[in-house]
Amino acid sequence: xxxxxxxxxxxxxxxxxxxxxxxxxxxxxxxxxxxxxxxxxxxxxxxxxxxxxxxxxxxxxxxxxxxxxxxxxxxxxxxxxxxxxxxxxxxxxxxxxxxxxxxxxxxxxxxxxxxxxxxxxxxxxxxxxxxxxxxxxxxxxxxxxxxxxxxxxxxxxxxxxxxxxxxxxxxxxxxxxxxxxxxxxxxxxxxxxxxxxxxxxxxxxxxxxxxxxxxxxxxxxxxxxxxxxxxxxxxxxxxxxxxxxxxxxxxxxxxxxxxxxxxxxxxxxxxxxxxxxxxxxxxxxxxxxxxxxxxxxxxxxxxxxxxxxxxxxxxxxxxxxxxxxxxxxxxxxxxxxxxxxxxxxxxxxxxxxxxxxxxxxxxxxxxxxxxxxxxxxxxxxxxxxxxxxxxxxxxxxxxxxxxxxxxxxxxxxxxxxxxxxxxxxxxxx
Numbered sequence: 055x056x057x058x059x060x061x062x063x064x065x066x067x068x069x070x071x072x073x074x075x076x077x078x079x080x081x082x083x084x085x086x087x088x089x090x091x092x093x094x095x096x097x098x099x100x101x102x103x104x105x106x107x108x109x110x111x112x113x114x115x116x117x118x119x120x121x122x123x124x125x126x127x128x129x130x131x132x133x134x135x136x137x138x139x140x141x142x143x144x145x146x147x148x149x150x151x152x153x154x155x156x157x158x159x160x161x162x163x164x165x166x167x168x169x170x171x172x173x174x175x176x177x178x179x180x181x182x183x184x185x186x187x188x189x190x191x192x193x194x195x196x197x198x199x200x201x202x203x204x205x206x207x208x209x210x211x212x213x214x215x216x217x218x219x220x221x222x223x224x225x226x227x228x229x230x231x232x233x234x235x236x237x238x239x240x241x242x243x244x245x246x247x248x249x250x251x252x253x254x255x256x257x258x259x260x261x262x263x264x265x266x267x268x269x270x271x272x273x274x275x276x277x278x279x280x281x282x283x284x285x286x287x288x289x290x291x292x293x294x295x296x297x298x299x300x301x302x303x304x305x306x307x308x309x310x311x312x313x314x315x316x317x318x319x320x321x322x323x324x325x326x327x328x329x330x331x332x333x334x335x336x337x338x339x340x341x342x343x344x345x346x347x348x349x350x351x352x353x354x355x356x357x358x359x360x361x362x363x364x365x366x367x368x369x370x371x372x373x374x375x376x377x378x379x380x381x382x383x384x385x386x387x388x389x390x391x392x393x394x395x396x397x398x399x400x401x402x403x404x405x406x407x408x409x410x411x412x413x414x415x416x417x418x419x420x421x422x423x424x425x426x427x428x429x430x431x432x433x434x435x436x437x438x439x440x441x442x443x444x445x446x447x448x449x450x451x452x453x454x455x456x457x458x459x460x461x462x463x464x465x466x467x468x469x470x471x472x473x474x475x476x477x478x479x480x481x482x483x
Contacts, residue, residue, distance in 0.1 A: 056392045057477045065474050068389055072471040076424065079464045084425030086461045091245070091403030092452040093312055096372050100365065101314050107354040113347060121346035128334060133320065133349040140359040141278065141308060143292060143324045147301075149333060152344045155309035155321035156197055159272060162305055162323060163236075165336050166270070167205060172302060172328055174268035177235055181206055189227065189237035191219040193406060193434035193445045195245045198238040198274070202436075207235070209436035214247060218255035225262065232265035236272060242288045243277040246406040246434055246447035248399020253289045260294035260304075273306040279366045280312060281401040282374055292324060302326030310352060312403065313362065313369075320352050376450040380405050380462050387466035393473035396448075403451050406434075407465075408444040410473035415443055420468040426461045 057065060113121050116132050128134075129150025138145040151158040170176040177186060188207040190199055191214045202209055210227065213220045218241070228234050239259070241251040251259075259271060273291055295301045302325060309321035323333070356362050381398045384407070388394060396407040409417055415431035422428065429447040432440035448465070450458055 055390055057390045057474065058392070060390070062478065062481055065478055069471065069474050069478070072467055072474065075467050076420065076464075076471055079467065080424045082425070084460065084464070086425060086453060086457050087427040088449050088453060088458065088461050089427045089429050090452070091312075091449045093316060093369075094372065094376075094452050094454075097312075097369050097451075098315065100368055100372075101355070104314060104351055104355045108347060108351050112354075113350070115346070115350060119346070121350045124342045126346055127337060127341060127343050129322070129344070130346055130349045130353065132353050134322075136353055136356060136359070137308065137322055140362055141275075141324075142290060143306070147292070147327065147330055148322050148324045149330060149337070150344060150349060151321040151323060153309075153311070153317060153319045153321065153348070155274065155276065155307040155311065158321050158323050159198075159274065159305075159307055160201060161340070162333065163201065163205070163272075165333070166268070169336065171268055171270075172332065177205075177268070180233075184233055187231065187234045189219075189224060189234060190436050191238065191240075191244075192436070193246055193447070194238060195240055195274070196430075196433040198272075199436045202236075202238075210234070211436065211441075212237070214244065214249055216249060218249060218251035221255055221258045225258065228262055228264040228266070228269060230265060234264070235266055235268060236270040238272050238274065240274050240276060241291070242275060242286065243280060243399055243402025245276070245402065246404040246429075246445075248397055248402050248404065248406065250286045250400070251288050256289040256291050257294055260291050260300065261298045262300075262303075269303060271304050273304055275306060275308050276311070277402045278308060279362060280369075280403065281366065282370050282377060282399070284400045286400050292326075296326070300326075302329040305329070310356075313365065314352065314355070318348060320349055373451055376455065376458060377405065379455060379459060380448060380450045383459065383462045383466060387463065387470070389470045389474070394469045403449065405448045405450060407446045407448060407469070409446060409469055410444070410476055412443045413469070413472045413476050414440060414446050417465070417468045417472045418446065420472060421461075421465055424464055424468075426464055428461075428465070 115121055115130050119126055134145050134148050167177040186207050188202040188209050189212050190209045191212045292301055292304055295304050304325055306324040310319035384396050394407055394409050418428050418431045432438040434445050434447055
């Protein structure tokens with residue numbers, strides 16, 4: 055049933071009950087957090103063995119390299135081989151970074167901004183002559199948007215459909231405008247919606263005809279192995295792009311942040327041969343090597359792609375009950391179908407909800423006022439401007455189940471309460 059099907063008197067009665075429930079939650083003095091996709095302690099505990107796979111007699115790589123020392127700037131060969139086998143990317147097209155793929159993205163974009171790429175003028179120099187632009191599928195990842203905003207790119211919202219970003223719009227924009235320099239993509243279990251790009255979407259991205267020779271697709275495949283329910287795999291964009299001679303346009307990133315330890319993982323970038331060669335030269339200005347002991351630790355612990363998939367199923371067994379709980383509570387506690395909707399993903403770390411139009415910021419303010427931290431309002435849109443004020447990112451992975459249930463019950467109360475307030479105000483007008 056929708057709010058349009060009930061009387062004003064019924065909505066007012068609902069509102070009175072919701073306000074009393076909200077008051078009771080405020081009186082509880084809560085201090086809970088479902089704002090970020092952090093691994094829970096049970097997930098981190100799975101990796102306890104990592105503390106013991108190396109010791110004072112076990113720090114040598116398979117080729118005899120002493121991993122305590124300088125050298126091997128682009129990553130241990132055995133660690134590159136492991137990720138090559140896992141992601142089906144040729145070893146020669148991979149560079150290992152430190153613990154953070156976001157840091158690698160930041161560095162790579164700054165390198166192009168400072169030095170240019172493959173003979174093109176630096177983006178920073180171009181920006182002095184004209185405003186540069188960046189395509190942002192929305193809802194999307196706030197850390198991506200923060201980076202391009204900091205560099206002065208004009209960010210253009212691209213609707214994220216069930217099959218991925220709106221390719222008709224993308225194809226039109228990039229073919230006409232040479233100031234558009236890139237697009238953010240989280241292709242598998244997208245943050246925060248859980249959308250998985252279709253094969254057609256990947257193919258169309260791979261063969262884009264762009265007015266800018268230095269247009270780049272930042273392919274943040276953060277959740278490539280993070281399946282919760284139905285296993286879904288995205289088409290290989292590097293292979294697809296290579297068929298058109300455009301593999302150097304792809305900047306592919308991956309990390310073990312939510313496989314092992316977020317603060318002590320290993321990340322990589324993959325691209326075409328020319329971009330890899332160029333990046334290797336530029337890295338000589340920046341590092342002697344990343345943490346080879348950590349790379350060796352990951353190889354000895356994770357061992358094989360098969361072992362990684364087994365490990366990820368253990369993580370899924372921990373996380374599935376949390377996602378099931380949120381889905382059940384959202385279902386049981388929604389008073390009317392038009393007050394909020396949500397999407398239960400097949401993998402990843404988030405559940406996205408859409409409130410009644412114009413209510414998301416107020417819902418989050420009420421939830422936080424009652425002691426539960428949720429994502430910042432409109433953080434899933436560039437400039438923190440959600441045109442419809444509807445999108446809310448929920449992160450169920452971190453808190454214990456009891457705390458998660460309390461937080462989501464409060465969220466449901468606020469979503470119903472604020473939505474009904476808005477409906478009644480509209481009726482007055």
